[in-house]
Amino acid sequence: MKRLLLVAIITLLILFLFPLFLLGGKPASSSQKTPGATLPAATLPANRAVAEADANVAIRLLSGGKVSKISLDKYLWGVVAAEMPASFAPEALKAQAVAARTYTLYQMVHGPNKNHQDADVCGDYRCCSAYISREQALKNWGQNAQVNAAKISQAISQTDGQVVLYQGAPIDAVFHSSSSGSTEDASRVWGAAVPYLKSVSSPESSDSVPNYYSTFRVSAADFKASFLKTYPKANLSGDPAAWFQNEIRSPANKVLSLEVGGVKVKGVDLRTMFSLRSTSFRITISKDQIVFSVTGYGHGVGLSQYGSNAMAKAGKTYDQILKWYYSGTVLGKWTDVKRR
Numbered sequence: 001m002k003r004l005l006l007v008a009i010i011t012l013l014i015l016f017l018f019p020l021f022l023l024g025g026k027p028a029s030s031s032q033k034t035p036g037a038t039l040p041a042a043t044l045p046a047n048r049a050v051a052e053a054d055a056n057v058a059i060r061l062l063s064g065g066k067v068s069k070i071s072l073d074k075y076l077w078g079v080v081a082a083e084m085p086a087s088f089a090p091e092a093l094k095a096q097a098v099a100a101r102t103y104t105l106y107q108m109v110h111g112p113n114k115n116h117q118d119a120d121v122c123g124d125y126r127c128c129s130a131y132i133s134r135e136q137a138l139k140n141w142g143q144n145a146q147v148n149a150a151k152i153s154q155a156i157s158q159t160d161g162q163v164v165l166y167q168g169a170p171i172d173a174v175f176h177s178s179s180s181g182s183t184e185d186a187s188r189v190w191g192a193a194v195p196y197l198k199s200v201s202s203p204e205s206s207d208s209v210p211n212y213y214s215t216f217r218v219s220a221a222d223f224k225a226s227f228l229k230t231y232p233k234a235n236l237s238g239d240p241a242a243w244f245q246n247e248i249r250s251p252a253n254k255v256l257s258l259e260v261g262g263v264k265v266k267g268v269d270l271r272t273m274f275s276l277r278s279t280s281f282r283i284t285i286s287k288d289q290i291v292f293s294v295t296g297y298g299h300g301v302g303l304s305q306y307g308s309n310a311m312a313k314a315g316k317t318y319d320q321i322l323k324w325y326y327s328g329t330v331l332g333k334w335t336d337v338k339r340r
Helices: 002-022 072-083 090-110 134-157 186-190 220-230 267-273 305-313 318-325
Strands: 058-063 066-071 162-166 213-219 244-249 255-260 263-266 281-286 289-295 330-333
Touching: 058 072, 066 072, 072 090, 072 134, 090 134, 090 162, 090 305, 090 318, 213 220, 220 267, 220 289, 255 267, 263 267, 267 281, 305 318, 318 330
Parallel strands: none
Antiparallel strands: 058 066, 162 330, 213 289, 244 255, 255 263, 281 289
């Protein structure tokens, strides 16, 4: 009897341990973190679902006046190719890929966009993100086409499904070309505070950014005509040098507001009115001309593309770059959004 019991125990041990041996000694229920994921997948509304890779995500893209379905990986390829020079360091391209993926999924979750309710995203950078077809990008790159295409493909595939999360949800991962020493706090640009869009130092410089310094000149007469169309109560008589008073700047050296002809105007509104490259500008008067001396390019909030390239060249990894520009965030996996 004891012998039969011993045989039974040995048999049970073999049946239990042999599968574990095949699994490398770990129980089948043991969890392994996905590389690059530091948080569980974000919680989705009941009508959405999570998949495993960019290729499994179908989005509706408005481009060239028509809406078409495209996989997320192909869409991101077109965004990264349009938004960032392919000559940038690989880690900067990866950071751009993750930011673009996060921004896209954020738009899909918080949509529909009032500008295109039948599409999740569009190819207009003034509304969503710039986008270029693979065929056009290859044509534009000429003899560098294959090298550039491979770099962008690797940036997307090596960050497959990774997004930037704040408190478990994808962030509004806005980005811009270059800052003038520091990025800007979202509250000072758009009037609403966003916990992960804070002002941080940014290392780009005139040595690495084309047209880092730019100049816009307009005659006093043309400035007056343009300004009075929007602000008819402004007093733009007399010496143009006296038109501009009480300038207020942010800690990031951007113009928040100033008085023009006695009317208070936001720096972002002046930037829009005269198509300035940023709100980091100085105004001088020269021979009856209004001269805007501008530094950097873009709204200045979130990830700086040229700043990220400078950080990548200095040895920073893409996750370090993203966590620097998006305060208090982590990387996670959230790679599919179910069709509405």
